[in-house]
Amino acid sequence: MKSKFVLVLFFLMAISSSVYAAKTAFDEYIIGPGDVLEIIVWKEPDFTRDATVRPDGRITLPLIDDVMAAGKTPMQLKEEIQKKLQEYIDLPVVTVIVKEINSKFYYMIGEIKSPGAYSLSKPMTILQALAVAGGFTEWANKDKIMVLRFKEGKRIVLHFSYEQAVKGKDINDFNLMPDDIVLVP
Structure with missing residues (x-):
């Protein structure tokens, strides 16, 4: 009986250590101004x-x-x-x-119903951000959504196609990072 307990305990410890090994950008919170x-x-x-x-x-x-x-x-x-x-x-x-958390924001601009700054207090994907912003206006080009991001001191552009995502094809729905700008033309 005691050996079964030890085996179960060892198994649970192995599972928990593997869970902690898979880190994301939100695992180590970095304090910022306003927090x-x-x-x-x-x-x-x-x-x-x-x-x-x-x-x-x-x-x-x-x-x-x-x-x-x-x-x-x-x-x-x-x-x-x-x-x-x-x-x-x-x-x-x-x-x-x-x-x-008052220091982490992403920004929604363009043809969406509620443009503005949004708090990034938990992981947020583009699809989730679009939902929070109330969705698109009638003139939105849903196939040419861009995320503007600073990476290593340079501005990069990441592309996202809502039309492809809702069809279940090429779903590149990634997490937003602090200071990302989601541009819906």
Whole structure:
């Protein structure tokens, strides 16, 4: 009986490690300006607070002043805050929680019913983005949709055909990235 339990436990551990091995762009959240963070310092209520990441990417905390938050994961920021607090607190234990995502957007323009900026707080495909924006106007060219994206400092153009996608052919429905512009001519 004990060996069956060990075998099942080993199997579950193998499955869970393979699930974590398949990472996507949304697995490691990168903090950005406008995000609201909850900084918790265990057993230190004077240091525990919410902090909004300023446009310059920093947050301000008691005694340690400005800390660069933008461009870091919550775990990286936690480690930096813990290191800086060691001057004032013995063995600080810090938790960083992203309470509000306000720094990631994609933009919908052209012949759609509701153009504008949309929050990218979870993975979003082009088809999902078109649905959120209310669909097309009557003059939309659904076969020539473009996604404008910055990659390595250059603007690239990715093409998407709604007509092909709804026919079940050549479905290239990919995830949008922060600052993508979906252009529906």
